[in-house]
Amino acid sequence: MAEMTLLQAINTALHEEMARDEDVVVLGEDVGVNGGVFRATEGLYQKFGAERVMDTPLSESGIIGSAIGMAVYGLKPVPEIQFADFIYPAFDQIVSELAKMRYRSGGDFTSPVVVRTPYGGGIRGGHYHSQSPEAYFCHTPGLQVVIPSNPYDAKGLLKSAIRGEDPVIFMEPKKIYRAFKQDVPQEDYVIPIGPANVVRSGTDVSVFCYGSMVQVAEKAANKASEDGYQVEIVDLRTLYPLDIQTILNSVKKTGRAIVVYEAPKTCGYGAEIAATIAENAIEYLEAPIIRVAGLDTPFPYTLEYVYMPHPARVYRAIQDVLNF
Amino acid sequence: MAEMTLLQAINTALHEEMARDEDVVVLGEDVGVNGGVFRATEGLYQKFGAERVMDTPLSESGIIGSAIGMAVYGLKPVPEIQFADFIYPAFDQIVSELAKMRYRSGGDFTSPVVVRTPYGGGIRGGHYHSQSPEAYFCHTPGLQVVIPSNPYDAKGLLKSAIRGEDPVIFMEPKKIYRAFKQDVPQEDYVIPIGPANVVRSGTDVSVFCYGSMVQVAEKAANKASEDGYQVEIVDLRTLYPLDIQTILNSVKKTGRAIVVYEAPKTCGYGAEIAATIAENAIEYLEAPIIRVAGLDTPFPYTLEYVYMPHPARVYRAIQDVLNF
Amino acid sequence: MSITQDQGKMSTTAKQHQKLPEGLTESQLKAIYEAMLLTREYDDRCLKLQRQGRIGFYAGSFGEEACQIGTAFALREQDWIFPSYRQPGVALLRGVPLQSMMNNLFGNSADVVEGKQMPVHYTSREHHFLSISSVIGTQVIQAVGCAMAAKIKKDEAVVLTYFGDGGTSSNDFHSGMNFAATFKAPCIFALVNNQYAISVPVSKQTSVECLADKAKAYGMTGIQVDGNDVLAVYRATKEAMQRAKVGEGPTLLELKTYRAGPHSSSDDPTRYRSKEETEKWLKRDPILLFQKELESLGIWTEAYEADVKASIQNKISEAIKVAESLPQPPWESLFEGVYSNDPQALMAQKEDILTHESGLELTNEGEFPL
Amino acid sequence: MSITQDQGKMSTTAKQHQKLPEGLTESQLKAIYEAMLLTREYDDRCLKLQRQGRIGFYAGSFGEEACQIGTAFALREQDWIFPSYRQPGVALLRGVPLQSMMNNLFGNSADVVEGKQMPVHYTSREHHFLSISSVIGTQVIQAVGCAMAAKIKKDEAVVLTYFGDGGTSSNDFHSGMNFAATFKAPCIFALVNNQYAISVPVSKQTSVECLADKAKAYGMTGIQVDGNDVLAVYRATKEAMQRAKVGEGPTLLELKTYRAGPHSSSDDPTRYRSKEETEKWLKRDPILLFQKELESLGIWTEAYEADVKASIQNKISEAIKVAESLPQPPWESLFEGVYSNDPQALMAQKEDILTHESGLELTNEGEFPL
Numbered sequence A, B: 001m002a003e004m005t006l007l008q009a010i011n012t013a014l015h016e017e018m019a020r021d022e023d024v025v026v027l028g029e030d031v032g033v034n035g036g037v038f039r040a041t042e043g044l045y046q047k048f049g050a051e052r053v054m055d056t057p058l059s060e061s062g063i064i065g066s067a068i069g070m071a072v073y074g075l076k077p078v079p080e081i082q083f084a085d086f087i088y089p090a091f092d093q094i095v096s097e098l099a100k101m102r103y104r105s106g107g108d109f110t111s112p113v114v115v116r117t118p119y120g121g122g123i124r125g126g127h128y129h130s131q132s133p134e135a136y137f138c139h140t141p142g143l144q145v146v147i148p149s150n151p152y153d154a155k156g157l158l159k160s161a162i163r164g165e166d167p168v169i170f171m172e173p174k175k176i177y178r179a180f181k182q183d184v185p186q187e188d189y190v191i192p193i194g195p196a197n198v199v200r201s202g203t204d205v206s207v208f209c210y211g212s213m214v215q216v217a218e219k220a221a222n223k224a225s226e227d228g229y230q231v232e233i234v235d236l237r238t239l240y241p242l243d244i245q246t247i248l249n250s251v252k253k254t255g256r257a258i259v260v261y262e263a264p265k266t267c268g269y270g271a272e273i274a275a276t277i278a279e280n281a282i283e284y285l286e287a288p289i290i291r292v293a294g295l296d297t298p299f300p301y302t303l304e305y306v307y308m309p310h311p312a313r314v315y316r317a318i319q320d321v322l323n324f
Numbered sequence C, D: 001m002s003i004t005q006d007q008g009k010m011s012t013t014a015k016q017h018q019k020l021p022e023g024l025t026e027s028q029l030k031a032i033y034e035a036m037l038l039t040r041e042y043d044d045r046c047l048k049l050q051r052q053g054r055i056g057f058y059a060g061s062f063g064e065e066a067c068q069i070g071t072a073f074a075l076r077e078q079d080w081i082f083p084s085y086r087q088p089g090v091a092l093l094r095g096v097p098l099q100s101m102m103n104n105l106f107g108n109s110a111d112v113v114e115g116k117q118m119p120v121h122y123t124s125r126e127h128h129f130l131s132i133s134s135v136i137g138t139q140v141i142q143a144v145g146c147a148m149a150a151k152i153k154k155d156e157a158v159v160l161t162y163f164g165d166g167g168t169s170s171n172d173f174h175s176g177m178n179f180a181a182t183f184k185a186p187c188i189f190a191l192v193n194n195q196y197a198i199s200v201p202v203s204k205q206t207s208v209e210c211l212a213d214k215a216k217a218y219g220m221t222g223i224q225v226d227g228n229d230v231l232a233v234y235r236a237t238k239e240a241m242q243r244a245k246v247g248e249g250p251t252l253l254e255l256k257t258y259r260a261g262p263h264s265s266s267d268d269p270t271r272y273r274s275k276e277e278t279e280k281w282l283k284r285d286p287i288l289l290f291q292k293e294l295e296s297l298g299i300w301t302e303a304y305e306a307d308v309k310a311s312i313q314n315k316i317s318e319a320i321k322v323a324e325s326l327p328q329p330p331w332e333s334l335f336e337g338v339y340s341n342d343p344q345a346l347m348a349q350k351e352d353i354l355t356h357e358s359g360l361e362l363t364n365e366g367e368f369p370l
Ligand SMILES: Cc1ncc(C[n+]2csc(CCOP(=O)(O)OP(=O)(O)O)c2C)c(N)n1
Pocket: B029, B058, B060, B082, B086, B089, C086, C134, C135, C136, C163, C164, C165, C166, C167, C168, C194, C196, C197, C198, C259, C263
């Protein structure tokens, strides 16, 4: 065991996977000599050399496009997009190519690229360094979307992603990159892509969340437990494929559902959770499904703390569904 | 009045708006001399000349990016993206720039660009000529998303879009470009962006839909009426901003809701409708909210008629919510 | 790679020539010619199939046979192709079975992708021929990534990618050229400048006169080649291969030619260009040019051509017959192969549809406009 | 545009020179010098504000003063700027009020965008200075569209866009250059080649030696200029303006310079480059170079510089004091201004938060890592 931050867990997973499999390569802007602007790729260049840790020109389209070609040839590329906000120049390569390669070729060609990218607010980054674009990718068949919420999961999920046969958009909640440390096993372990994690079980309300929102939900749940209510928190971990069964089981037990996410509310990922519940377990519901989400505006700077879901808002939603 | 197809209605609206306001310009691939690959811009080049009807190089990013610059300067650009499937190279310009220009400049700069693009399946176009990417845009604050379902609406909504002060993604259901004709007034009229249209009122089930799915819903509703059930069909027309009130009113009346859309089911626009209902009117619901949608796969070729929502599937959903 | 097996036939005449062009043997020259003929015939028949309503869409390569065969003939088995949609001849030359290509056009149950892609979107890993995307330009940077991977893995493979004059305006032409030059990737960019992107002439596509000059922005070698002269194309590709192999990096080849046919079965070129223009170019029909060269070398005769054509036509007819007779893919196929494992949400959709809809009459309608 | 009002002061000495460089008057030369000084001082103070934790982020333009002022000084009021994030000097020269810029850095209630954008993302329609995006390259094609629009409307306006060496790899550098050349847009591309894109040196960004050569891909004029020589930059820009005005279309200006400071307040350049390298470049500090030139013209004296600096420093201090004293924008502002009319869904979100949360303690936390 070693105490480490989420960022260190990512870095460790990359080191271990590159050592394990020489087909694993890393590419992106500033990932080499500089070790990444967040230092997620620190030390890789020094250890594995310029051929396997590539500083690329400033082109996300080029980064993802070339990674697809590498994967087609047989490498396991793990490109970094410096901020999720800058993934859009690569959107065409991701949606038209990465996601469809296997299906459109009848499995003849695959492109198991793992796109790592820090996402989310809470670092005073404004419009262009705070977005949470996960819903776009979840709406794109052919992609898997994974978001860890803590160091332990980050290491295990990233390893699974790298060892898998399908493309993964691996989104890292940068707000909690260094927010806390956790014991992480030094030996090799993987956390499978797919299952959600019930991080706190309860009988009164279900809160579905992921990434840095898990902590937000926990704070709200703590407050609710002072009032005598047991909140169940489900950390989704994998957004696509979604662990529908765990969600439905939870709602069937509690009868009340809340979804927390940072992205703009409309058409955000929480809509899918709400719709899934409304389609499959409506008869168990005793209250509206509330979405505590970001606003339908671009991400702001000064008032980001008002924009982002806050424990106080989640707590109020808990009260609302309990008092409905 | 003149009998015209949806395509002719679009073409008429463009002719009229360009004649009305000389700041309106059209640009895109093959929109000039060739009149557009679907002929939506037929005759514009001949009438308004090469300066106002621009055949551009093959770059969607260039088309939208330059349109933004034109709009900032004071023109009213109406770019065409030849197929919605090819809008992704311009995704960065749309999401990072077009959508955010007003907000990020405190209203100092605006970019009221109307992006016209044919979308959807049913023309045997396979992966890359059939997609329905509306959910991406609805999840992007700053954009308006408009989808007409018939010639009359097409003309009136496109005129509103062009006269408006905000960017619009105007998606044209190409499957019904020439499918049927309708009486369309020859005089000038606009249909406001915002309100949904209750195209058939009923008391038993609400079906929410848009674009070419309105016809699909109507066929299903006809069949259900043979069984004695009155289906209410709400043609959303504007996906963002959404006419929440009309939706809730309908559900409160019928107690049953179905959403029909062509895009992949997960995180599609129907999830937002379902979530909105589950958040605001759950106590009125007597059955699950069913989404009849495209599949979580890329769009296929030979079997597209199985992929796309079909009246038979909608009809079964109607039965399911009635028999719940 | 030769289509007719009777390669000895003209050898006496041919032997009179001390040296055949480009160091090619007689049978290689014939293979090139036959591949060009096959491409022409294939295009011809397939466009007719579309006109007859037997397949939904077709995009031919009429006039671009030298660009295809001249380049692809210079490659080796271990090399890779990242194609656009206008290289049926390259697929055939690489050995992709005619039957497999025809199955794609009909989207039938024997199709490698079970009707999931439109016509003309072939794929064959076995022949290092990447699954075709409709999206202009995306393959260019992917080709570069593939070449970078080969280099990293120390394999001696070169990657050749095709794209059009329109493609040079795309984002990934830019990223591809830049990455390739910066990483010295063993890669060849075959820019088929056929003068049009659907209706848009190259003069509205870019304001540079010589498209090979685009290489100058990237510090790359750029060469303009007569794309209707198959041996000139072959020679230029060989030289580019050589540069790639010795670590000198990528080359941009501008193959200057003309799209002699419509953009696709949905296109009507009379709307935007004159017959005279097209006829002018047809005087330099690449097959005719090469045929004359072969004739002067004593390799080509009318009988030889007739033989080859007859054989090709038979094979094509046979493939059409088989492809057309096969049923549609089963509905199950729709739901499979998105991921290595099938996700629960999708399997629920499958069950939903297969259980309930198979009895209902779902009708196939719609036509492709482009 | 001059900052100090006492422009007469040095005139006797200056008059000895028959002709001042570039046909500029003494007061113009001084205005250039003062604008460069202002830029330097502004950067300096703002980076300190960040180091002191008083603002959240800053990205300076240390070393790039000549690139900014040399270009912008050649423009007229009706011309437009499509900037990147590294042209504070241009904003100031155009007349964007120091106070307004400082309000942006503090994201306070007086900020034009009410704290919706990060520091260094200024905007001013009045000064034809486009709202800055963080996204590399997007402004380039927008500038071209703006120039096309001016041309369509028959206005005599030229659009100048700034971007970096890293920016040349972006999609919209490519689309921008291509559209501009193809439509002969009255546009100037100011490529500030400061040798780095964060940690990535230009040698890893592209393999072309002279970045001005990138113009050759587009049939455009490309010129490399010493970006540390403000008058050379001015001259090249004037010439580009002239080409634009007479309908000869766009020009790519490569302004070769050096990013003398860190990429931003989050960056530590010692991780990827040597102090020696930086020091070598500092010998060609553009302000020092120009100062010497002015001195030789009899325009610069120590006292003059001291005066100007003092005046600048006072103004900056004043602006900081005001900006820092202002409160945060009101919560309402968050919800406003996305559209010309507020959508129902958003207003529901507003009501939800304003009604319920204002009493709760929401805390501001987090820091910017880049
Ligand atoms: C990104 C994208 N935009 C638009 C299209 C529609 N489209 C298909 S082919 C074509 C023209 C391509 O021209 P070129 O690259 O010269 O290739 P050619 O067809 O001449 O072989 C266009 C605009 C597309 N397939 N992809």
